[in-house]
Amino acid sequence: MKIVKQYTITFLAIAAIAFSGCTHEDQLEGSQLDLINPPQSALDNWITVNYLNPYNINIQYKWNQNAVDNNRYLYPPQEDKVQPVLEIIQKIWLDSYTTIAGPDFVKKIAPREIVMVGGMNLDLTGTITLGLAEGGQRVTLFETDNVDGKDKENVKQFIHTIQHEYIHILNQHKPYDENAMAKITPFGYTANWYASSDKEANEEGFITAYAKSNINEDFAEMASMMLTNSKDEYDAILAGITSETAVAAIRTKEAIIVGYFKKEFNLDFYALRDEAEKNTTAVLN
Numbered sequence: 229m230k231i232v233k234q235y236t237i238t239f240l241a242i243a244a245i246a247f248s249g250c251t252h253e254d255q256l257e258g259s260q261l262d263l264i265n266p267p268q269s270a271l272d273n274w275i276t277v278n279y280l281n282p283y284n285i286n287i288q289y290k291w292n293q294n295a296v297d298n299n300r301y302l303y304p305p306q307e308d309k310v311q312p313v314l315e316i317i318q319k320i321w322l323d324s325y326t327t328i329a330g331p332d333f334v335k336k337i338a339p340r341e342i343v344m345v346g347g348m349n350l351d352l353t354g355t356i357t358l359g360l361a362e363g364g365q366r367v368t369l370f371e372t373d374n375v376d377g378k379d380k381e382n383v384k385q386f387i388h389t390i391q392h393e394y395i396h397i398l399n400q401h402k403p404y405d406e407n408a409m410a411k412i413t414p415f416g417y418t419a420n421w422y423a424s425s426d427k428e429a430n431e432e433g434f435i436t437a438y439a440k441s442n443i444n445e446d447f448a449e450m451a452s453m454m455l456t457n458s459k460d461e462y463d464a465i466l467a468g469i470t471s472e473t474a475v476a477a478i479r480t481k482e483a484i485i486v487g488y489f490k491k492e493f494n495l496d497f498y499a500l501r502d503e504a505e506k507n508t509t510a511v512l513n
Contacts, residue, residue, distance in 0.1 A: 430469045
């Protein structure tokens with residue numbers, strides 16, 4: 229079975245449920261519900277200080293079956309893994325944007341909730357979903373138990389997920405030029421993207437195989453690959469492509485992304501990349 233990995237963006241509708249059948253007095257006097265909030269743990273306090281207060285981002289690490297797909301075998305993260313993983317996200321993602329874009333950037337444009345899942349999200353086609361971005365409000369991260377802060381490739385793969393999903397959220401706030409993006413490799417997009425290897429996709433003008441799934445994923449993969457690889461690492465990927473046409477296509481997509489960040493957010497994308505690289509190195513040391 230060939231295992232490939234994907235990132236997914238979905239949109240949720242909010243349903244309102246009306247309760248009836250008892251009076252306000254009945255609810256207050258006869259309720260058996262425990263309305264007392266459980267005491268905050270040291271981990272909860274750390275999350276409040278480092279995520280909730282500065283960025284208004286809630287972290288859901290305690291199991292909630294309503295926040296995940298119950299048709300998959302999923303389970304909560306190991307509690308001792310939660311803070312180390314969040315420290316990696318904080319350093320590489322949050323601190324990088326804060327330094328380059330300013331302290332209010334992520335506070336204004338961010339998922340309001342990050343759901344952590346300990347294990348793998350595997351579907352019947354053999355694809356592994358590493359992350360979900362839902363309606364710009366929630367990001368779900370899978371395989372958080374497997375994050376190894378001393379393994380560079382492991383850290384890069386994990387951070388790729390949050391970087392990718394955050395690009396989708398930015399695109400929802402400020403659309404990119406889809407027409408320009410669509411003209412670069414118009415015949416390469418396919419629902420069967422998982423039949424290609426990354427190397428094969430590179431020769432067709434795509435930075436990864438998953439970038440072939442559609443234009444939105446192509447944009448997010450391009451941006452997140454540049455943010456999780458140093459300039460030298462990224463250039464090495466392109467240097468390994470034999471097709472000059474494919475390299476030119478990827479460079480054209482790169483220019484669209486750099487221009488998008490400058491035009492819509494007045495951000496130097498290359499400076500953001502360099503800051504992320506610096507912070508990745510700090511995490512690993």
